[in-house]
Amino acid sequence: MTTFGWCMPIEHAEELQKYGYDYIECAVAPLLTLDDVAFKKALPLYVNSAIPVKAWNVLFPGDIKVVGPEVNEEIVRKYLARAVETMVQAGSSIFVFGSGRSRSIPEGWERARAEEQILSLLNIIAGELKGTNLVLAIEPLNTKESNIITSVSEGVYFAKQINDPAIRVLADFYHMDEESEPLDTIVANKDWLSHIHVADTGRLAPGTGQYPYESFVAQLKAAGYNGMVSAECTLNDRxxxxxxxxxxxxxxxxxxxVK
Known part of the structure; x- marks a missing residue:
């Protein structure tokens, strides 16, 4: 059954509950970069949230690089272990790998090496997810935010090489529109989709612009997608x-x- 949530800080969980949303999607990096005292104080807000924290985004802070010469595998592994532990405690289902600042290819770095680093990262994540109910959704970003994984098909290209049920792909209506990505890529890659992000014209609230929602939802129906759908956008009048x-x-x- 399709469920609807919103990408927001945990402080807004009760607000979303009031309006009838099914879950909240929070950013994980700001939580994990708190000091130990602040983290222990904040964690119960997620575990005991008014509506479940079923999804997470902003996996890595910008200063943890996963592509390029600054990658430190030990730091990445420790960070991911803590992230997975935190998300499991919250009873979550999905977390998103966008993190454009972390994954973008630095100038002068070979793309082939960047691809190897991303595949290595995804393998590490797949290992961390063994024995959990969590799934990673690779998020294609538009080219203003990242210079690698900028289409659903490219996200699937990486997921296929890992070939693990815990590594899947997200389709984001905003990024697809920015890149003029054909909506039928949703059906073409239906077996790999695990999460959806939506917005509307200007990356504003769904229903306030001219995005072709009828066509978008028709593609989701044809793909048999009936999972979580999170709005990720700016609010002008919440x-x-x-x-x-x-x-x-x-x-x-x-x-x-679509039910």
Whole structure:
């Protein structure tokens, strides 16, 4: 069954619950970069959230590089182990690997070496996820935010090489629109999709712009996708747009007969 959430700080969980959202998607890096005292104080907010923290984004802080000459595998492994432990404690299902600042290829660094580093990272993550119910969703970003993994098909290219059920791909309506990526790539890569991000024109709230939602949802239906859908965008009038966007999304999905 399709469920709807919003990418927001944990402090807004009760607000989302009030408006009828199913879950909240939070950024993991800001939590993990707190000092120990602040982390221990903050963690219960996620574990005991008013609505479940089913998904996470912003996996790596910008100063932890996963591509290029500054990669420190020991630091990456320790960070990931702590991230997975934290997300398991929160009872989460999905976490997103976007992290454009961490994964972008530095000038002068060979793309082939960058691809090897990303595959190495994904293998490390797959190992960390053994015995958990967590799935990683590789997020294709637009070319203003990253110079590698900029389409759903490219995300699937990396996931296929790992070939592990815990490594899947996200389709983000905003990034797809920015790159003029054909919507039928959703069906073409349906077996690899595990999460969806949405927005609308100007990366604003769903229902406030001209994105072709009817076509987008039709592709999701054709792909058999009925998982989580998170809005990731800027709000101009949260008290109006949060409930209106949920109503809009539910109506778009219902119109296509997607439950």
């Amino acid at each position: 008290d109006k747009e949060l409930p209106a966007s949920l109503e809009f999304m539910k109506s778009q999905w219902a119109a296509q007969g």
